[in-house]
Amino acid sequence: xxxxxxxxxxxxxxxxxxxxxxxxxxxxxxxxxxxxxxxxxxxxxxxxxxxxxxxxxxxxxxxxxxxxxxxxxxxxxxxxxxxxxxxxxxxxxxxxxxxxxxxxxxxxxxxxxxxxxxxxxxxxxxxxxxxxxxxxxxxxxxxxxxxxxxx
Amino acid sequence: xxxxxxxxxxxxxxxxxxxxxxxxxxxxxxxxxxxxxxxxxxxxxxxxxxxxxxxxxxxxxxxxxxxxxxxxxxxxxxxxxxxxxxxxxxxxxxxxxxxxxxxxxxxxxxxxxxxxxxxxxxxxxxxxxxxxxxxxxxxxxxxxxxxxxxxxxxxxxxxxxxxxxxxxxxxxxxxxxxxxxxxxxxxxxxxxxxxxxxxxxxxxxxxxxxxxxxxxxxxxxxxxxxxxxxxxxxxxxxxxxxxxxxxxxxxxxxxxxxxxxxxxxxxxxxxxxxxxxxxxxxxxxxxxxxxxxxxxxxxxxxxxxxxxxxxxxxxxxxxxxxxxxxxxxxxxxxxxxxxxxxxxxxxxxxxxxxxxxxxxxxxxxxxxxxxxxxxxxxxxxxxxxxxxxxxxxxxxxxxxxxxxxxxxxxxxxxxxxxxxxxxxxxxxxxxxxxxxxxxxxxxxxxxxxxxxxxxxxxxxxxxxxxxxxxxxxxxxxxxxxxxxxxxxxxxxxxxxxxxxxxxxxxxxxxxxxxxxxxxxxxxxxxxxxxxxxxxxxxxxxxxxxxxxxxxxxxxxxxxxxxxxxxxxxxxxxxxxxxxxxxxxxxxxxxxxxxxxxxxxxxxxxxxxxxxxxxxxxxxxxxxxxxxxxxxxxxxxxxxxxxxxxxxxxxxxxxxxxxxxxxxxxxxxxxxxxxxxxxxxxxxxxxxxxxxxxxxxxxxxxxxxxxxxxxxxxxxxxxxxxxxxxxxxx
Numbered sequence: 001x002x003x004x005x006x007x008x009x010x011x012x013x014x015x016x017x018x019x020x021x022x023x024x025x026x027x028x029x030x031x032x033x034x035x036x037x038x039x040x041x042x043x044x045x046x047x048x049x050x051x052x053x054x055x056x057x058x059x060x061x062x063x064x065x066x067x068x069x070x071x072x073x074x075x076x077x078x079x080x081x082x083x084x085x086x087x088x089x090x091x092x093x094x095x096x097x098x099x100x101x102x103x104x105x106x107x108x109x110x111x112x113x114x115x116x117x118x119x120x121x122x123x124x125x126x127x128x129x130x131x132x133x134x135x136x137x138x139x140x141x142x143x144x145x146x147x148x149x150x151x
Numbered sequence: 152x153x154x155x156x157x158x159x160x161x162x163x164x165x166x167x168x169x170x171x172x173x174x175x176x177x178x179x180x181x182x183x184x185x186x187x188x189x190x191x192x193x194x195x196x197x198x199x200x201x202x203x204x205x206x207x208x209x210x211x212x213x214x215x216x217x218x219x220x221x222x223x224x225x226x227x228x229x230x231x232x233x234x235x236x237x238x239x240x241x242x243x244x245x246x247x248x249x250x251x252x253x254x255x256x257x258x259x260x261x262x263x264x265x266x267x268x269x270x271x272x273x274x275x276x277x278x279x280x281x282x283x284x285x286x287x288x289x290x291x292x293x294x295x296x297x298x299x300x301x302x303x304x305x306x307x308x309x310x311x312x313x314x315x316x317x318x319x320x321x322x323x324x325x326x327x328x329x330x331x332x333x334x335x336x337x338x339x340x341x342x343x344x345x346x347x348x349x350x351x352x353x354x355x356x357x358x359x360x361x362x363x364x365x366x367x368x369x370x371x372x373x374x375x376x377x378x379x380x381x382x383x384x385x386x387x388x389x390x391x392x393x394x395x396x397x398x399x400x401x402x403x404x405x406x407x408x409x410x411x412x413x414x415x416x417x418x419x420x421x422x423x424x425x426x427x428x429x430x431x432x433x434x435x436x437x438x439x440x441x442x443x444x445x446x447x448x449x450x451x452x453x454x455x456x457x458x459x460x461x462x463x464x465x466x467x468x469x470x471x472x473x474x475x476x477x478x479x480x481x482x483x484x485x486x487x488x489x490x491x492x493x494x495x496x497x498x499x500x501x502x503x504x505x506x507x508x509x510x511x512x513x514x515x516x517x518x519x520x521x522x523x524x525x526x527x528x529x530x531x532x533x534x535x536x537x538x539x540x541x542x543x544x545x546x547x548x549x550x551x552x553x554x555x556x557x558x559x560x561x562x563x564x565x566x567x568x569x570x571x572x573x574x575x576x577x578x579x580x581x582x583x584x585x586x587x588x589x590x591x592x593x594x595x596x597x598x599x600x601x602x603x604x605x606x607x608x609x610x611x612x613x614x615x616x617x618x619x620x621x622x623x624x625x626x627x628x629x630x631x632x633x634x635x636x637x638x639x640x641x642x643x644x645x646x647x648x649x650x651x652x653x654x655x656x657x658x659x660x661x662x663x664x665x666x667x668x669x670x671x672x673x674x675x676x677x678x679x680x681x682x683x684x685x686x687x688x689x690x691x692x693x694x695x696x697x698x699x700x701x702x703x704x705x706x707x708x709x710x711x712x713x714x715x716x717x718x719x720x721x722x723x724x725x726x727x728x729x730x731x732x733x734x735x736x737x738x739x740x741x742x743x744x745x746x747x748x749x750x751x752x753x754x755x756x757x758x759x760x761x762x763x764x765x766x767x768x769x770x771x772x773x774x775x776x777x778x779x780x781x782x783x784x785x786x787x788x789x790x791x792x793x794x795x796x797x798x799x800x801x802x803x804x805x806x807x808x809x810x811x812x813x814x815x816x817x818x819x820x821x822x823x824x825x826x827x828x829x830x831x832x833x834x835x836x837x838x839x840x841x842x843x844x845x846x847x848x849x850x851x852x853x854x855x856x857x858x859x860x861x862x863x864x865x866x867x868x869x870x871x872x873x874x875x876x877x878x879x880x
Contacts, residue, residue, distance in 0.1 A: 016428075127827045135793070
């Protein structure tokens with residue numbers, strides 16, 4: 001049994017220590033909002049927050065999480081996340097939607113550290129989150145819209 | 152309501168249900184742990200208005216719109232619901248989407264005959280009448296019910312935003328309040344549709360119905376399905392196409408905790424486990440020896456060399472106008488060029504996967520289902536059951552770009568073979584890793600083109616000879632007879648065969664070699680390569696003729712006013728002819744344009760590029776004009792153009808699947824790169840206002856981008872790039 005803290009709750013998961021956090025979340029904890037896209041930390045679909053930082057859960061073994069606080073898309077509930085989700089709806093950002101949990105996780109991590117991000121800040125924070133539908137134009141606009149609504 | 156009346160007048164609705172066959176719809180209710188309980192609910196209870204296969208209204212006042220097409224990002228669900236809700240005069244908020252079951256009798260693509268299939272950018276075009284009629288029919292029955300209830304004439308009743316209103320007596324009712332009464336009325340067969348000027352949803356902004364679920368992690372994809380007792384399967388696939396399993400040693404795999412079985416299924420060896428990670432470790436531990444007797448062992452460079460040889464001989468003629476050879480002999484200037492296009496993987500963000508359950512002679516599938524009729528037939532054949540015994544649950548697809556409509560039902564059958572091999576004792580979720588997905592074939596075919604064009608003394612194109620060499624997508628599929636005629640697969644030459652420019656002497660011919668690499672349609676299909684060769688050649692001819700590329704094209708488009716209008720719109724909005732703002736001395740800037748018709752829509756794009764000192768380039772801005780007929784949801788049209796441009800840019804900059812001794816070189820996103828947010832240009836989309844029936848939107852944004860980019864690079868540097876992906880150094 002490995003104990004991790006996910007979305008403010010303590011979970012005991014019966015998985016081997018080398019299990020990537022993503023698969024522990026998806027297959028054992030039933031939290032399927034974080035997606036599998038590459039398994040190598042290349043696409044960002046699996047992004048979750050570890051102590052507020054966006055990490056790639058597909059290439060993070062559960063044993064490395066320790067007492068860190070994990071937040072998944074299902075646990076996003078602060079005002080920054082709400083503003084981002086509202087902007088995502090307002091601008092109809094999503095197409096297939098598969099990468100968007102990861103996009104929102106990384107966008108939230110950005111906005112909590114930089115209230116008014118420049119294009120370069122957005123590029124740097126989200127360059128690791130690929131979108132095959134190329135919704136990038138709207139992701140950029142939605143991050144800015146959320147920043148404005150929070151100001 | 153009297154019993155007698157009820158029995159009598161519900162007959163039409165019952166008759167419909169009988170014709171439709173047993174209509175049972177499954178609902179998947181996520182519990183607190185995100186697992187799925189499966190319950191069956193009988194549709195169409197007595198109090199439910201269900202006048203046709205596309206809409207159901209119950210006393211809860213929800214308008215359930217049944218959508219026959221896959222939602223893979225292109226906005227089909229929202230578009231289909233918009234059509235129906237428009238004629239129903241429903242409130243957009245009360246509309247709920249439900250995925251249609253597999254049933255080609257009711258849910259075939261009306262532009263594809265007997266096939267239930269999402270493809271060819273036809274979801275709106277084939278449903279435009281059908282969904283509006285479905286909505287208008289339901290509306291008429293609600294109005295009749297209200298008229299009877301209030302003893303007023305139906306003509307004096309109006310419907311607005313889900314309220315049925317009799318203004319004179321200030322009475323109104325919701326759809327839910329009228330549904331039971333309406334369900335007892337005969338179904339009208341002759342309903343009239345709105346004048347477009349009265350549209351309140353079509354052409355306006357209806358927010359996407361899938362937006363909320365896709366922004367909070369609750370949208371359910373195949374990857375997210377978890378059934379009680381389900382096993383996860385990973386398959387060890389052969390390294391080369393055409394290889395088979397010779398033998399395997401599963402001892403080490405079976406020792407991995409969580410692994411429950413290892414079975415050979417012809418296309419590979421499947422490791423079944425309780426969860427993904429155990430299955431992955433099991434597959435890593437598995438030892439397989441492959442039979443290579445029929446293995447494909449060429450390099451992609453060898454394939455291209457073969458194509459180059461083939462291109463020296465005439466092919467099957469796709470179009471022949473005038474006398475090309477005679478015209479070339481009169482030409483003052485002749486330009487010849489050849490073009491190379493690699494294999495391309497679809498690389499949807501959700502790698503292919505499928506959940507199959509097979510028990511008591513019935514098969515149930517959970518899938519981002521794009522080709523119901525094909526998958527249902529293939530599964531029925533494999534399992535030896537009737538097609539009606541195969542139930543397909545259409546889930547959201549995490550992208551597809553054509554891949555999930557596989558004519559051989561490849562990954563769907565792979566999942567079913569595993570279930571068959573374990574005698575159906577557990578439902579199985581087949582998961583392909585990114586590497587499996589990248590190396591499984593069914594690529595956009597590799598192509599080689601030669602193009603020769605002649606100009607007369609005035610700079611007019613008088614001769615055009617276009618030869619294409621590449622695998623046929625439709626050869627060997629159930630649709631071959633429909634799509635391949637006189638040796639010409641229409642999808643190999645689309646965009647070249649129907650070149651819109653007025654050129655009196657024009658020849659297009661085709662070689663379709665058989666190569667052991669599986670190929671498939673890839674967002675915009677033949678136009679992925681034909682737009683490039685034709686539109687870069689036109690640009691080169693304009694330069695040779697010393698005529699502005701927009702003027703040069705317009706001079707040849709007098710018979711095609713729609714094309715001309717789109718081209719002009721893009722050029723005007725891009726500020727064509729005005730000087731581009733200067734960059735620093737080490738950089739060169741350029742602007743290029745391309746125009747292409749695909750899926751009955753016409754798109755023009757102007758690309759602004761900056762070529763840096765190190766010969767890399769940055770796309771700064773793309774201005775896009777599109778005529779897609781009536782834009783049902785203009786914001787989704789814009790989104791598809793933006794996304795199509797980004798998708799095309801990944802291919803133009805990086806896209807190539809290459810083979811070395813038959814083995815695919817690429818495996819994941821580090822060597823099959825996609826553009827990221829930092830590379831995405833600014834995109835301005837302009838839609839030509841139109842009341843003509845809607846045409847394609849999902850694919851037509853892709854083709855013009857790469858040629859417009861190559862033309863921009865030529866404008867900046869003078870270098871003509873003719874090999875994809877585009878590289879200056």
